[in-house]
Amino acid sequence: MQTEHQIVNAVYRAKEDTDKADALIHSYMPFIRSQATKFMGRLCTDQDDELSIAMTAFYEAILGYERGRGTFLSYATLLIRSRLIDYTRKEAQHQGQISLDEEIGGEDERSLMDTLADERDYYEESAHREATRQEIEELAAVMAQFDVCFSDVADNCPRQERTMEACAKAIRYAGKNKKLLDELLRTRKLPLAQLVQGSGVERKTLERHRKYILTMLLIQTNGYEILRGHLYHVLKKGDTLV
Amino acid sequence: MKYLVMECRPGYAIVLGDDGTFLKVANIHYAVGQTVTDVVPLKLPESFAQPKTNHRRWISSLAAMAACMALVVSSIFFTGQMPYASVYMTINPEVRIDVNRRDTVVGVEGMNDDGAELLKGYDHRKKELDTVMDELVDRAIDMGYLHEGGKITLSLDGNDTWIANHGIHLDQHLNQHLTDKITVTIDIQQKQPVQAAPTIPAGTIVIPVGPDHYGDSDYGVEEESDYGQSDYDDSGLGDSGYEDSIYGDSVYEEPEDDGQTDYDDWSEESEYEDQSDYDTPQDDAQSDYISPDSTDAGADNGDSGYEQTDYETSDENASDYEDADSDYNN
Numbered sequence: 001m002q003t004e005h006q007i008v009n010a011v012y013r014a015k016e017d018t019d020k021a022d023a024l025i026h027s028y029m030p031f032i033r034s035q036a037t038k039f040m041g042r043l044c045t046d047q048d049d050e051l052s053i054a055m056t057a058f059y060e061a062i063l064g065y066e067r068g069r070g071t072f073l074s075y076a077t078l079l080i081r082s083r084l085i086d087y088t089r090k091e092a093q094h095q096g097q098i099s100l101d102e103e104i105g106g107e108d109e110r111s112l113m114d115t116l117a118d119e120r121d122y123y124e125e126s127a128h129r130e131a132t133r134q135e136i137e138e139l140a141a142v143m144a145q146f147d148v149c150f151s152d153v154a155d156n157c158p159r160q161e162r163t164m165e166a167c168a169k170a171i172r173y174a175g176k177n178k179k180l181l182d183e184l185l186r187t188r189k190l191p192l193a194q195l196v197q198g199s200g201v202e203r204k205t206l207e208r209h210r211k212y213i214l215t216m217l218l219i220q221t222n223g224y225e226i227l228r229g230h231l232y233h234v235l236k237k238g239d240t241l242v
Numbered sequence: 243m244k245y246l247v248m249e250c251r252p253g254y255a256i257v258l259g260d261d262g263t264f265l266k267v268a269n270i271h272y273a274v275g276q277t278v279t280d281v282v283p284l285k286l287p288e289s290f291a292q293p294k295t296n297h298r299r300w301i302s303s304l305a306a307m308a309a310c311m312a313l314v315v316s317s318i319f320f321t322g323q324m325p326y327a328s329v330y331m332t333i334n335p336e337v338r339i340d341v342n343r344r345d346t347v348v349g350v351e352g353m354n355d356d357g358a359e360l361l362k363g364y365d366h367r368k369k370e371l372d373t374v375m376d377e378l379v380d381r382a383i384d385m386g387y388l389h390e391g392g393k394i395t396l397s398l399d400g401n402d403t404w405i406a407n408h409g410i411h412l413d414q415h416l417n418q419h420l421t422d423k424i425t426v427t428i429d430i431q432q433k434q435p436v437q438a439a440p441t442i443p444a445g446t447i448v449i450p451v452g453p454d455h456y457g458d459s460d461y462g463v464e465e466e467s468d469y470g471q472s473d474y475d476d477s478g479l480g481d482s483g484y485e486d487s488i489y490g491d492s493v494y495e496e497p498e499d500d501g502q503t504d505y506d507d508w509s510e511e512s513e514y515e516d517q518s519d520y521d522t523p524q525d526d527a528q529s530d531y532i533s534p535d536s537t538d539a540g541a542d543n544g545d546s547g548y549e550q551t552d553y554e555t556s557d558e559n560a561s562d563y564e565d566a567d568s569d570y571n572n
Contacts, residue, residue: 018251021253022251022252026252049270049271052268052269052270052271053270055252055253055268056254056267056269056284059253059284060285060286064286083285087282090282129275132246132274132275133274133275134275135275136246136249136274137274140249149249150248150249150256151256153256154256154264154265157264158263164261164262171262215264227246227258230246230258230277232260233260234260
């Protein structure tokens with residue numbers, strides 16, 4: 001009973017604080033792993049995707065748990081199981097295809113992947129990934145000055161297509177007016193009024209997704225070439241139309 | 243769609259799709275800066291994804307409360323408009339005046355053509371019963387319905403206390419009102435509720451009887467004794483006698499003939515149990531005769547119908563009476 005209270009409190013703290021949620025997940029890794037193992041019917045290793053899914057499900061359980069609706073761990077068990085079932089169903093569509101790691105007979109245990117010509121340049125790829133990582137870290141640092149983190153942005157991101165389009169309109173407008181971006185960096189305030197005036201999007205919409213728009217504007221400020229390249233379709237759509 | 247991994251955490255990863263969406267997805271061994279194509283998005287619980295629901299629920303409960311209030315208020319308001327008692331005023335024009343508990347007139351209606359004529363263009367709203375009566379009498383005088391020496395009949399319809407309270411009061415009031423004008427007789431009486439005459443639905447009863455004595459007298463009140471006793475007395479009572487002598491054996495042996503046996507029951511019942519069954523011509527008799535089920539039931543009883551125990555079941559026997567007639571006549 002006492003332990004149950006502790007975990008309930010821990011869960012409620014973790015709902016507010018992502019770091020605490022991480023800590024909670026870490027401390028319950030054996031539980032999560034045991035659930036995944038039970039589901040898979042074999043030992044679940046760190047390499048298994050199922051473990052990741054189970055961890056995510058545990059995090060969802062933290063967010064979704066409510067006091068007075070049963071014990072947390074049984075809820076988490078249920079959720080982990082459901083998500084693993086979802087995942088296996090989703091993966092089932094790939095059945096009937098051979099894995100690249102499949103061994104193809106022969107003496108020297110060569111896998112199918114080894115026989116294929118490898119067109120990917122691993123060195124360049126890892127360099128590109130490293131560059132991207134740096135860019136993202138920079139961006140995160142700048143965002144921290146605005147007191148925004150990626151988790152906030154993900155929660156704040158528009159989910160409806162129409163809202164998304166409206167926000168993209170404002171973002172494109174800002175991209176074309178570098179003065180706005182400069183002002184943003186200088187005053188550390190989102191120039192909402194000018195965005196509304198310039199893009200014709202309703203202020204309420206922008207207000208509601210303030211963090212998302214802020215991040216997207218920051219991406220357009222300076223540098224972040226890779227990110228901008230990734231978001232090419234969003235940021236340049238207006239140009240292609242005009 | 244391509245996703246760029248922005249942040250990795252044990253519980254989830256945040257990716258940026260190339261359509262500009264930030265998503266929380268399951269972190270399947272992702273690393274920051276990696277580009278992935280297939281992601282498993284986090285399913286946020288309802289309460290978390292839509293924190294507004296609480297607000298909405300509050301509003302809806304408020305709306306429900308308001309609706310209830312409106313209902314209560316309107317019902318209170320409309321009960322004031324419900325007629326509580328009526329006064330039928332007959333000069334020659336007959337009008338009905340409906341009043342509520344507080345003697346405020348809630349409706350007037352002409353009961354005949356002259357009454358409708360009298361009420362034409364008359365506005366009764368928000369007037370007391372006395373006022374309306376006075377005004378209507380004045381109108382009747384003006385329109386020539388009421389002459390010197392005429393007669394006004396007031397029929398009161400309502401509960402007893404109301405009638406007791408208002409009978410004399412109305413008389414006095416009208417007399418006082420008419421004192422200076424004309425002299426009329428005022429007759430106060432209690433409205434007799436129109437009694438629904440116990441109509442005998444004789445038309446619906448079809449009795450396939452021959453020309454003999456069963457015809458109408460079966461159901462008739464006055465000939466009941468006749469039917470019950472004189473006709474069947476001899477045969478009907480005794481089981482043995484009934485079987486043997488009068489109706490004949492062949493009749494009993496046939497399966498359709500239960501009617502006969504039940505007929506016997508019927509007559510006996512009528513004699514010994516209630517005469518009153520015959521007096522009330524309405525429900526029992528009618529429905530039972532028509533219903534086909536009861537004849538089936540009668541068929542079952544037919545075999546054993548001769549035993550004493552079966553005589554107690556009155557309904558089935560009664561229902562089988564119809565069959566009995568026809569069979570008997572055959």
